[in-house]
Amino acid sequence: MRMKYVLSEVLVGLWRNVTMTIAMIITMAVSLFMLGGSGLLYQKVGDMKDLYYENVEVSIFLTQEVTEQQRADLDSKLKSDPMVKEVLYVDKQQAYERFQQMYADAPDLVNAVKPDQLPESFRLKLNNPEQYKNIYDQYKESEGVDEIVDQSKLLDKVFGVLTGFQNGALAIAIVMAIAALLLVANTIQVAAYSKRREVAVMKLVGASNWFIQAPFVLEAVVAGLLGSILGLVALAVLKVTAAGSSLAALEGLITPVSWGEIFLIFPLMAGVGAVVSAGTAWVTLRFYLRV
Numbered sequence: 001m002r003m004k005y006v007l008s009e010v011l012v013g014l015w016r017n018v019t020m021t022i023a024m025i026i027t028m029a030v031s032l033f034m035l036g037g038s039g040l041l042y043q044k045v046g047d048m049k050d051l052y053y054e055n056v057e058v059s060i061f062l063t064q065e066v067t068e069q070q071r072a073d074l075d076s077k078l079k080s081d082p083m084v085k086e087v088l089y090v091d092k093q094q095a096y097e098r099f100q101q102m103y104a105d106a107p108d109l110v111n112a113v114k115p116d117q118l119p120e121s122f123r124l125k126l127n128n129p130e131q132y133k134n135i136y137d138q139y140k141e142s143e144g145v146d147e148i149v150d151q152s153k154l155l156d157k158v159f160g161v162l163t164g165f166q167n168g169a170l171a172i173a174i175v176m177a178i179a180a181l182l183l184v185a186n187t188i189q190v191a192a193y194s195k196r197r198e199v200a201v202m203k204l205v206g207a208s209n210w211f212i213q214a215p216f217v218l219e220a221v222v223a224g225l226l227g228s229i230l231g232l233v234a235l236a237v238l239k240v241t242a243a244g245s246s247l248a249a250l251e252g253l254i255t256p257v258s259w260g261e262i263f264l265i266f267p268l269m270a271g272v273g274a275v276v277s278a279g280t281a282w283v284t285l286r287f288y289l290r291v
Helices: 002-016 018-055 068-079 092-102 107-112 129-139 151-194 196-204 209-243 246-252 259-288
Strands: 058-062 084-090 121-126 145-150
Touching: 018 151, 018 209, 018 259, 058 068, 058 129, 068 084, 068 121, 068 129, 084 092, 121 129, 129 145, 151 209, 151 259, 209 259
Parallel strands: none
Antiparallel strands: 058 121, 058 145, 084 121
16 A cells, blocks of 8 residues: 555646756766766777787888898897787788789879888887887887888877766766756755645654655656657667768778667666766755755
8 A cells, every 4th residue: 555655646746846856867877877887988989998908019111221131130039029919920922912902093103102112110019009119119129120110109199088988978977967856856846846735644653764755765766767769769769860971981980889788788887877866855855855
């Protein structure tokens, strides 16, 4: 009987302040959408870092005047280096073939370059790609070495931009979460004020604090759960619309978000929405009703 009463009071409370309830749900939905989106973005950037760093190469370009002995000494030193996982020597002809593949859409540029103009190089895969600086310091003064290039330097710039998106999405989510919390607190205060006489009577007849607080807390929980569902719908709509828009061009850079990942982020959104809403409602009631 008590549970039936509590649930009926929840429905009545939500409907009594329907405009504020809708505003609370929408604000919570936007906040949780941004939270879910930033969570997915963090996950995708982490996956990309692992993927790119696993395949990143350090290129040691040789001078045009390098001798066979210098090349052989450098090759032996690289293969015995514990920081180096794999060594691949690229001669001038192989470098020219790679150049042709890279600039196949610019035939005039390819025709203007001869194989002898391209340098020989060693392409390295490191056991730890973050040790590039150590490789650079160790081999920059070696005989026959002209330049050392690390692909991760370019990737760091890309990841810097993506990290900026991460932080921006998270900041917006925090701001919206604060707005949602204030709206939850205000809605609960209004609901409690409208039922102040009923609450006073329940306290006089000995009703427990839990019994008095439960309908208000559950109102906030329901609003949080509805907001999380709307946030999930928004993420799904974004995935569908992004597939046919200009954002699809980013798939070569950002690994696509799967439906499974979107649905796996939903428990986090629902949990945060329900727990934060319930906590805010409970704290508000403790201060407002003194129960």
